[in-house]
Amino acid sequence: MPELPEVETVRSGLARYVIGKQIISAQSFHPRAVKSTSIAPLSTLNGVKIHDIKRRGKFLWFEFNREFVLVAHLGMSGQLLVQRSNFGDSPHLRARFELSSQKVTKNEIKFIDQRTFGWLSIETSNDGVPTSLSKIALDPFEANFDLKAVIINIKRRKCAIKRAILNQNIISGIGNIYADEALWRSKIHPEIICEDLTELEIKNLINAAKSVMRSAIKAGGTSFDEQYKNVNGKSGYFSRSLKVYGREGDKCSRCGAGIRRIAFTNRSSHFCPRCQR
C-alpha cells in the first residue's frame, strides 16, 4: 500500500536507474492507465530524455528536456519496476517505457497495477508543480513545509483527527497505515475532534508521523504481500516495526492492553484503547 515512504522508495530507486536515459518508446495497455485529463498520449514521450524524478506526498513526476512532465500515482496497488525488456510480463502490466541503452536487451520502466486505482498523466507545471497536484498540500519532508500553519489549520477543524491527517489537502503523504502508527506514537485516539486537541498535541502527532515515515523510508517501505515492491522487485521490511496497524488483539508494546480495530468509513483504525484516550 504505497504511502509516502513507499513512493519515496520507488522514486529514489527509479532515479538511480533512469535519470539521464532517453525513452525510446512508450505504450499504454489499459484504458485507465492514462488519466482522461492527460494532455497527450504516452507516445508523446518517444525520444524525451529523463532529467529528474520528483515527489510530493504520494505523487511522483518525471521531468524531461521538455515543457511537460509525466505524473504517476500508484493508487492502491501500483508498481513502477525497472526490468529487462525480455523479463516475463505481469498480467497487470498497464504501461511500459523502453529506455535507451547500448545493449541488445534494453531496460524498461513497467507500470503494473492490479486494482487499477493508479494512473499516469502528461501535464504542464506551474512553478514546478504539475497541475494534478495544484491542491495537494506539501508533505512534512519538504523544505517549505509550514508546521505552524498546518497545526493551526487542523486545530480549527471539526472532523476526527484521523480524517484530518489523511486529508491530502492539509498535509500530504500520510495513508491509513502511518496515520494509525502516528496516532499511537503520540497517544491520540483517532476519533478525537481536531478542535479538542491542543496545538502541542497536534505538533507531536505531525512529528510522530514524520518520524515513523522517516524510519520506514530507511527500511525501504512497508509490505505485507507481493503488492508493493521497490523498483528491483524487492519488498520493504518495515511491516515488522508496526505497533498497531494490522495487530488487532496483540498486546500494546507500551502498556500491554489489547490492540483494537474499529470501522472507519470502509476501512479500519487500529489503536490502543488504554494509551489512546
Add this chain to the structure above:
DNA sequence: CAAACTACCTGACTGC
C-alpha cells in the same frame, strides 16, 4: 467552504 458519503477495482479470504 467543510464534512461525509460513494464509486472505482481485483483478488484473497470467509462462511454457508
Add this chain to the structure above:
DNA sequence: TGCAGTCAGGTAGTTT
C-alpha cells in the same frame, strides 16, 4: 465445490 459477501484503501466526485 460453489457462490455470495467482506475486506483492503487513495482519490475524485457528489451530496449535505
